[in-house]
Amino acid sequence: MFQATSLTRRKQLGEFIARTLFLLMTLLMVVPLLLIVGYLVYQAWPILSLDFLLSNPKHGMRAGGIWSPLLGTVYLVVISLAIATPIGVLAAVFLNEYARDNWLTRVVNLAVVNLAGVPSIVHALFGLGAFVLFARLGKSILAASLTLAIMTLPVIIASTKEALAAVPKAFREACWNVGATRWQTIRHIVLPNSISGILTGVILQVSRAAGETAPIMFTGAVFFKAIREGNVFAYGLFDQCMALSMHLFTISTQVPDVPKALPYGTAVVLLSTVLAVNALSIIVRVRLRARRKW
Amino acid sequence: MEKASRSIQNRPRWEVAAETAIEWLIRLCGISAILFVFGIFFFVFREGGGFLFHGFKVREFFLSPEWYPNSQTHVRYGALALIAGTASVTVLAMLVAVPFGIGAAIFVSEFCGPRLKETLKITIELLAAIPSVVWGFIGLTVMNSLIINLFGAPIGLNVLNGGLILALMSVPIIVSIGEDALKAVPDSYREAALALGVTRWQLVYRVLLPAAKNGLLAAALLGVGRAVGETMAVLMATGHAVNIPTSLLDSVRTLTATIAAELGEAPVHSDHYQVLFIIGVLLFSITFVVNLAADLIVRGVRSK
Numbered sequence: 001m002f003q004a005t006s007l008t009r010r011k012q013l014g015e016f017i018a019r020t021l022f023l024l025m026t027l028l029m030v031v032p033l034l035l036i037v038g039y040l041v042y043q044a045w046p047i048l049s050l051d052f053l054l055s056n057p058k059h060g061m062r063a064g065g066i067w068s069p070l071l072g073t074v075y076l077v078v079i080s081l082a083i084a085t086p087i088g089v090l091a092a093v094f095l096n097e098y099a100r101d102n103w104l105t106r107v108v109n110l111a112v113v114n115l116a117g118v119p120s121i122v123h124a125l126f127g128l129g130a131f132v133l134f135a136r137l138g139k140s141i142l143a144a145s146l147t148l149a150i151m152t153l154p155v156i157i158a159s160t161k162e163a164l165a166a167v168p169k170a171f172r173e174a175c176w177n178v179g180a181t182r183w184q185t186i187r188h189i190v191l192p193n194s195i196s197g198i199l200t201g202v203i204l205q206v207s208r209a210a211g212e213t214a215p216i217m218f219t220g221a222v223f224f225k226a227i228r229e230g231n232v233f234a235y236g237l238f239d240q241c242m243a244l245s246m247h248l249f250t251i252s253t254q255v256p257d258v259p260k261a262l263p264y265g266t267a268v269v270l271l272s273t274v275l276a277v278n279a280l281s282i283i284v285r286v287r288l289r290a291r292r293k294w
Numbered sequence: 295m296e297k298a299s300r301s302i303q304n305r306p307r308w309e310v311a312a313e314t315a316i317e318w319l320i321r322l323c324g325i326s327a328i329l330f331v332f333g334i335f336f337f338v339f340r341e342g343g344g345f346l347f348h349g350f351k352v353r354e355f356f357l358s359p360e361w362y363p364n365s366q367t368h369v370r371y372g373a374l375a376l377i378a379g380t381a382s383v384t385v386l387a388m389l390v391a392v393p394f395g396i397g398a399a400i401f402v403s404e405f406c407g408p409r410l411k412e413t414l415k416i417t418i419e420l421l422a423a424i425p426s427v428v429w430g431f432i433g434l435t436v437m438n439s440l441i442i443n444l445f446g447a448p449i450g451l452n453v454l455n456g457g458l459i460l461a462l463m464s465v466p467i468i469v470s471i472g473e474d475a476l477k478a479v480p481d482s483y484r485e486a487a488l489a490l491g492v493t494r495w496q497l498v499y500r501v502l503l504p505a506a507k508n509g510l511l512a513a514a515l516l517g518v519g520r521a522v523g524e525t526m527a528v529l530m531a532t533g534h535a536v537n538i539p540t541s542l543l544d545s546v547r548t549l550t551a552t553i554a555a556e557l558g559e560a561p562v563h564s565d566h567y568q569v570l571f572i573i574g575v576l577l578f579s580i581t582f583v584v585n586l587a588a589d590l591i592v593r594g595v596r597s598k
Binding site: 011012014015017018019021022023025026028029030032033036039040086087088090091093094095097098099104107108110111112113114115116117118119120121122123124125126128129130133134150153154157181182183184207208210211212213214217218245246248249252253263264267270271274275278279282 | 313316317319320321323324325326327328330331333334337338340341393394397398400401402405406414416417418419420421423424425426427428430431432434435436462465469493494495496498516519520522523524525526529530550553554557558562570571574577578581582584585586589
């Protein structure tokens with residue numbers, strides 16, 4: 001009764017071709033990622049060890065490990081996080097809880113979008129002009145962290161805003177009805193109910209800050225600096241530091257005759273840190289979605 | 295009403311004061327993004343502004359390919375080759391990334407089941423997370439030797455390398471914004487089309503693409519913004535030669551890479567240093583316009 005006419009068959013063929021084509025396009029992006037990560041790990045395998053993580057670069061960065069840059073990256077990330085998180089969360093609270101639908105809100109939203117789009121090297125110029133020179137912080141961990149904080153601010157604002165917006169309006173109304181003020185509502189109802197979402201944004205900020213190179217190049221990161229191995233307090237706020245991302249750039253382009261495994265090892269440590277942190281944020285988000293009751 | 299106001303009066307004074315303070319702090323943080331955008335423009339302009347008004351040759355900057363900032367005899371700041379470098383890698387990146395990104399967005403949004411969709415979205419998110427310096431390193435090692443072997447080029451660090459790396463870097467943003475744009479097409483459109491007996495391909499081609507074209511355009515624009523502003527990856531992958539490219543296998547240098555490579559060596563407040571900041575102003579302006587345009591387009595879509 002239902003026979004495939006030539007038209008149907010042609011339609012099915014078209015459908016099949018389209019689907020395959022789009023699938024191939026998608027796979028062409030995803031598969032290289034896996035191949036490349038696999039290749040990097042393969043090349044880095046001989047050098048990856050705890051010792052590699054815990055010893056300073058040696059012999060003009062042609063031997064040794066990545067302790068100094070690793071610790072530098074941790075400092076930069078933690079300090080920029082400490083600066084960006086409160087500002088970003090409060091900014092999102094403003095946008096979602098206080099701002100009315102007027103020109104100011106639109107300008108703020110536009111500024112957030114544009115801040116996210118400013119090239120990283122322009123952030124570097126800004127950090128150099130504003131923090132290193134104008135504020136006289138000099139090339140220091142603090143100046144670099146401030147630059148990173150401003151650069152990653154949009155990430156926190158965007159994800160926090162999303163998290164706040166996901167809290168139902170009824171929660172707030174119930175709270176206002178029992179006489180709570182706006183801030184009390186935010187403090188006791190809105191923020192606790194959106195904490196996992198905010199956490200996701202903070203984690204994403206960590207991964208962004210850890211990977212950036214350009215903004216810290218002229219504001220605080222140096223090519224080489226040996227610190228006491230095993231001492232996690234080896235850097236001070238106004239010291240210059242090494243950073244993993246910058247170290248990878250240095251040993252892969254600036255220093256001749258580096259043993260091949262060294263940059264691969266650095267790349268794998270940097271990449272796996274960033275990907276692990278991102279995976280963590282995805283897990284938090286998925287669990288949050290599964291647990292949400294409203 | 296009276297009760298509510300009394301209960302506020304009964305609160306300890308410091309608590310009310312603290313609350314007022316916090317609310318002002320929230321407002322301050324709220325507008326911080328505006329302050330930062332202006333701050334960025336102000337400080338970058340401030341460092342480069344002096345030279346901009348004294349001695350900066352606009353014609354030379356935009357029309358001459360001769361970039362000799364360290365010449366002993368005749369210093370020249372012609373940025374045409376750098377602009378051409380940025381343009382060439384960006385155009386190549388977009389030629390690859392826009393079709394692939396939109397194709398992938400269509401596949402993720404229309405052609406695959408929820409399970410696969412979730413997996414692909416996570417993978418694309420991870421793709422977006424790879425630091426640019428790692429992309430640069432991939433360009434320097436993997437892509438470099440691939441290009442040398444496949445095309446017999448003397449050096450694999452060129453427009454092709456940088457463009458492909460940039461394409462891979464900007465695809466995630468195109469996919470995610472593009473997918474949002476497709477998702478924003480009302481389901482009634484899909485249902486109406488399916489009720490007429492179209493296949494999914496016809497649905498995509500005749501209904502979804504026209505309906506979502508603004509959002510897809512915004513996605514492409516954001517990809518352009520990302521590609522123009524990218525620094526480390528192009529610094530490492532394009533071969534670092536100031537040169538107007540004539541083929542895909544020519545080495546180039548981009549605006550961003552020039553700042554990154556030369557700022558460390560230019561003495562503070564020298565002409566050279568200030569020209570690099572002027573390039574920064576140019577980059578800031580380009581990305582500002584591109585992002586503004588993308589945002590206006592997206593907003594237009596939403597208000598419909």
